[in-house]
Amino acid sequence: MLHLSAPHPLDSAAVLAWYDRHARTLPWRTSPQQRAQGARPDPYSVWLSEVMLQQTTVAAVARYFARFIELWPTVADLAAAPLEAVLVEWAGLGYYARARNLHACAVAVVDRYGGVFPDRAEGLRTLPGIGPYTAAAIAAICHDEPVAVLDGNVERVLARYHALPVPVREAKEELRSNLRCSVPVRAGDFAQALMDLGATVCAPRSALCMLCPLEPGCAGVRTGNPTGYPIKPSKADRPIRYGHAYVMRDGGGDIYLRTRPDKGLLAKMTEVPTSDWTAALVEPSYPAAGDWRHHGQVVHVFTHFRLELEVWSAIVSDTAALADGWWAEPRDTGREALPTLFRKVLASVGL
Template sequence: MARRAASVTDAQSFSTDYSLPLLAWYDRHHRSLPWRTPPDETRLGVLPDPYRVWLSEVMLQQTTVGAVKRYFEVFTDAWPTVEALAAADADDVMKAWAGLGYYSRARNLKKCAETVATEYAGRFPDTEAGLKTLPGIGDYTAAAIAAIAFNQPAAVVDGNIERVITRLHAIETPLPQAKREIRALVAKAMPHDRPGDFAQAMMDLGATICTPRKPACVVCPIVAGCVARREGIAEHFPVKAPKSEKPMRVGAAFVAMRPDGSVLLRKRPSSGLLGGMAEVPGSDWTARQDGITDISAAPFPAAWHATGSIRHVFTHFALELCVFKANLPDDASPGDGWWSPPSALPHEALPTVMKKVIEAAIPGATKKRRKG
């Protein structure tokens, strides 16, 4: 398909005229991913399923492609359409999301599916503005869906593209302050005939060539316009504001087990840290020196005995939990939780930190059995 000469005549400096070599590179070296339509099809007007684009984009928020692939397959097998996801049991969605992190994404995913199914007749809005009104869809995801699934001329800016652009133009302004400038530069460079491929080409470039460390400038298709490379300081960008250090928190967790191997679980509050996910009973997690790390935080009296401790690092704090275990009789009351039998435990909505806790008390208890 012939491209108009617009990107050439519009060019005002060398660094704004890179869309052509970038797209040519993408046509040859694009990554094949389960939610993608290859460029030889998009150029013929064949666009990917908006549901699959949306699902993949939400999963990919702050998450690696390698981790997303498995979850994407599980989700699309269980819920092939937005209507199916809208009709799903919310707890089943949380269970399927367990381990992927940032669990508000799963809660918003379900809400968004319900809204699209009931208020939009099962069809995603095809504009950035329309998409942004939906839960869990912000600036980046709205632009990405609009461009990739609907071929809209949206300026897509993610972490990869921030890195590519700050290097191309040697932008010393730190992130996130530079965001507005970056967005304007992307909008100026974007070819209106292939906005979706342009966005994915920029992201592929950032993921495979213009990498955070040791960028492969030698094989970069747009190195000719890169100011940072010319000055030998590509790795210096993007400049970021310094991060605050992580405090340490401590606490105690209690694994109660019945003779049949069932473990007592309860559900965390629906918002905040690990919102809506399952956990074993435990103390608060506190940064105080006198934080509770003993059986004084036990949910009920029992023959609790220490069975080890686990460490886990969250985004904004590190956690050390002392793990206690007790064997309870068959008729022990679950209180406000439930007893999860060994066959169900691996499929519960347990975040990784809770799997570590249970593994410390009952090795192998949360591992999924390989079939065959």
């Protein structure tokens, strides 16, 4: 089914001219001026930033990016690091499968390609954690391969430009093939230009069309309601799950921590023990004997459900049954792979 009534190439020259004047300065970016003088971005930095930026804002990524580059300046350094160290540094950024795939990808690049990333999107696409978007982005930005770089920003720009009459998901491949026809020689700058355009001019709730280099051909402007696009699919309501979290401390004040299962939510990350998370709250079932004290609730919102945990703490003496985890000093929890949820739990008991 075709949804682009009159597909025509974008004015890529106008987009590039806009980008030459308005490109954002980002830590992982090579500016259009630098690129014009022959500078090429480092594929490792581009890859690292692209993975971190998946479904994640620039502001949230900046500190993590700097820290990873400081700790692991090359893909070989990252590949040589233990996965546990990578998870510690990723903690708080979310979508932890990205961190596991990041490490697996680094190992694969070293083992399969001698530490050099493939230069074409087709080759990049075979690596863990690199999907259609990321493969295209790396190949375009690093080598100017003329591929369509289609992220959420660009989807919005194109949905408005074409006044796309259906949700993006139903027309994604059509948008991709159409965009491919508009890619100029400066493929990397063009890709970053469209993403900057979506982030600054053609933003989710505001469209500054008078500033947009694509305004002359934009069907969304002609409808009089460009921000009405993209059309959103109906959203499912978020269920609530309930449970208990048990913060245990030994006689020395150390906190009992353990590793979550290999698969599923927050896989392989560090946690404090909790009950199952269920549709209705059940009575607490304390993991060890002690004088248990209630500390109120922690509420945490995940993508597809909302979690409300009752937080309990106790000093426990019989620690024999707590053998699968370890005891950590409160001052050392910054070096544990604790997701934000469990940092909230510790904070609620004053740790």
